[in-house]
Amino acid sequence: MLCTHSLLIKHFAIRTLFLSQHQSPSTFKGISVNLTSMADTNKAAVEVFEGDDLAVSLAKYVADLSNKFTSERGAFTVCLSGGSMLEYLRKLPEPPYLDSLEWSKWHVFWLDERVVPKTHEDSNYKLALDGLLCKVPIPPGNVYAINDALSPEGAADDYERRIKELVDKNVITLSPTSGFPKFDLILLGMGPDGHVASLFPGHPLVQENKRWVTFIKDSPKPPPERITLTFPVINACAYAALVVTGKTEADAIHSALGKSENPVKLPVALVSPEGELKWFLDKDAASKL
Numbered sequence: 001m002l003c004t005h006s007l008l009i010k011h012f013a014i015r016t017l018f019l020s021q022h023q024s025p026s027t028f029k030g031i032s033v034n035l036t037s038m039a040d041t042n043k044a045a046v047e048v049f050e051g052d053d054l055a056v057s058l059a060k061y062v063a064d065l066s067n068k069f070t071s072e073r074g075a076f077t078v079c080l081s082g083g084s085m086l087e088y089l090r091k092l093p094e095p096p097y098l099d100s101l102e103w104s105k106w107h108v109f110w111l112d113e114r115v116v117p118k119t120h121e122d123s124n125y126k127l128a129l130d131g132l133l134c135k136v137p138i139p140p141g142n143v144y145a146i147n148d149a150l151s152p153e154g155a156a157d158d159y160e161r162r163i164k165e166l167v168d169k170n171v172i173t174l175s176p177t178s179g180f181p182k183f184d185l186i187l188l189g190m191g192p193d194g195h196v197a198s199l200f201p202g203h204p205l206v207q208e209n210k211r212w213v214t215f216i217k218d219s220p221k222p223p224p225e226r227i228t229l230t231f232p233v234i235n236a237c238a239y240a241a242l243v244v245t246g247k248t249e250a251d252a253i254h255s256a257l258g259k260s261e262n263p264v265k266l267p268v269a270l271v272s273p274e275g276e277l278k279w280f281l282d283k284d285a286a287s288k289l
Contacts, residue, residue, distance in 0.1 A: 057280065070101075076185070077107045078183070080124070085243060093135035114221060189242075192251070234271070236274055
């Protein structure tokens, strides 16, 4: 354990996702529907949850994928996000998953990271360490944090180099379609502005299509210096989960999943994996659909 800092219906009436007001919360286990994805190419499942059911469902989803990939190819590559993601993964380091998952075959990466020391409160690594990694027996060598001693440019180059080394070792596969690294699972959150990873609305990095990992020095959300996986990498993954909660995210969710007339897509609307996409929403986040 790491206990040191070392969417096939287009624009379906999504309101059918909601419970009748007369149903008790105890009967609510997540109602789902398939919708055409934001890029109108793939399917995405949307589920809306109440209370603890989101964390319960997310844990089972991750565990099922862990079992699938460790059985099929002997490894499970997962990219974590910061923010509240670790809170929603809180059921993973508990029974039955703590003792049943093949944690030794997990390989953990970050979707994006702030260029700060690993001990800093803004570090996504520290967030994951405290919330998950310190509680499960993933080998330290299978946890790929950024080199926080480097500049943003250097850290991005180094992270891309390390991913390429793992592709050479067949730990990470390559997409036969795009040639970009194909992570088994990418776990994404979303900000109120519709950003994912450190890819912000209107920023040139949203259009980056050659690099695997890039850097940003002028993030509109502090801290300003970060590294991030690019959209070609995000969209090469086998499975992607978008976990979004709260009323402040409702407008961006409506823009991405509702009948928005805005021709400018938010970054979250550009998430269109080659594989499967699933949205985990609470009722507040889904309230404007």
